[in-house]
Amino acid sequence: MSTPVPTPTQTAASLARGVTATGWYIATSMVFFLLGTVAVWGLVVLIAREGWRNPVTLLVYVVSAVVVVVATVLLLTRYRRDGDLDDSDRPSWRRRFLSLPVIAAVLASIALGVVAGSALLGAALVGATLCLVRWGPGIRWRGVVLLEIALVALWLLEQAGPMPRSDAFVLVFFAVVLPMTQALSLWSWDVVLELDRARRTEARLAAVQERLRLAGELHDLQGHHLQVIALQLELAERMIERDPDAAARQIALARTSVDEARDGTRALAGRFRGVPLPDELANAADLLRAAGLAVALDVAGDAASAPADLLGPVIRECTTNVLKHGGGAWARLGLERVGDVWRLTMANDPGPGSTIGSGAGLEGIAHRIGVAGGDVASSRDDASFTLVVTVPADGSAA
Structure with missing residues (x-):
């Protein structure tokens, strides 16, 4: 055994x-x-x-x-x-x-x-x-x-x-x-x-190396298929007047190559989505620090077991919103397990004229989390904007 x-x-x-x-x-x-x-x-x-x-x-x-x-x-x-x-x-x-x-x-x-x-x-x-x-x-x-x-x-x-x-x-x-x-x-x-x-640094470096490897594979995959598709379509263009049937066969082969490229890209994307949440949060903190914000990061020790397919897109969406619409000086990221749920907290101080917290981004997050049985709560005052996302500990994207 x-x-x-x-x-x-x-x-x-x-x-x-x-x-x-x-x-x-x-x-x-x-x-x-x-x-x-x-x-x-x-x-x-x-x-x-x-x-x-x-x-x-x-x-x-x-x-x-x-x-x-x-x-x-x-x-x-x-x-x-x-x-x-x-x-x-x-x-x-x-x-x-x-x-x-x-x-x-x-x-x-x-x-x-x-x-x-x-x-x-x-x-x-x-x-x-x-x-x-x-x-x-x-x-x-x-x-x-x-x-x-x-x-x-x-x-x-x-x-x-x-x-x-x-x-x-x-x-x-x-x-x-x-x-x-x-x-x-x-x-x-x-x-x-x-x-x-x-x-943890070694694990993050391993994740970066894996992403670079995936990027290289994606480049090779797309480059190969695009070259084949270009040749097949060029051949079809030359043959369409002299031999329409042969041109149609080349177009069909090009369509097959497109399907193969799409399937290969989807497989690679699936492997990319496997990035653990601690790495997602660390990357988000690095991006915010690079933008000049003072960032506090508080991640539970067992955060790697949290549902990355649910919370990963939320982290990326919120990080993008802070960079584009925040305009403040600090941000706080946290992930902890409370009973049977995971709680993700992202807060920042909205700068003058900030539009963070409005728009379709939050609605999309709330919809995805709601479908999985989670909850999204946001609050805003003059000092800060806070987003709290809770999802079941055993949850996953539908």
Whole structure:
């Protein structure tokens, strides 16, 4: 009994799920290590040093710890989202470092250090927070090395303080290892993303090569048949007065050649329509960026299994409309699976005098999607035009 061989679409979807699972594992590990650090220090501050007797100390420590953990989750979410953007589309350094989660986490970390009576804890938490911000190549690791040296120096200074010798090693271990753990985890996540990006680039290049091959085949097919048809019609033209029957036979042969060319072209077109939707969306984003728009692309990992024969024409039609009638500065493309349906979202800011959203294009899209059991919804205001197309997960063009 033979073992089924997975299709390229199934393989891509499986790899995408693996990347997503790896991301969740890394993020969860980072959050749990942070929780462990805060909890261990909390036990010393609130129990061993009887901090629980002071309600203000207890409240400040708990609230600050919650703020640090929540801000870390938000920063990890943003870090993962920004990883799929080009450098030109990522937020500026001001938006990265002066964002609310970063400021809240830094202030809460300082508060934890003050309540715990340890500059070591505060510095470690601040450093761990700053690790979650995207830096330039090599900057994060240089910063971590300097931070570790500073943490060891702070630990040596605090040895003369009130920290009990029995719990010093455990506390110092968690405080010193926390920033390094965050940096190592993010480095491993960046490596996974880079490998996945290389895999997707390789798949796109393979698709481009396939298109070039199809274009060459189409050129050869059409060139051969057109040359034959031209010769047959020229022969018929010369023979039509001397031998009408022979001329008619040549015309019939030319008609046969036309049918063969049409059938061959249809077969090639059918192979061309097999382009996966992630490639369609990536190509659309490249076209829009080439036109000067800032493009945000959000594609589900298993998007290759979405019905390309339904959504592919929609993507091409909408991209054409944005280029011809949009006139704005940005566009957003997204494809995700929600339950039993796929949801395609395309949005842009219509420029002054834009006519996007009107005309027969949307009506044609709505008709095709409606026949397949899907739905099309559009909305427009002064700031944006949004088109949302939903189709059944197992749908296909009629």
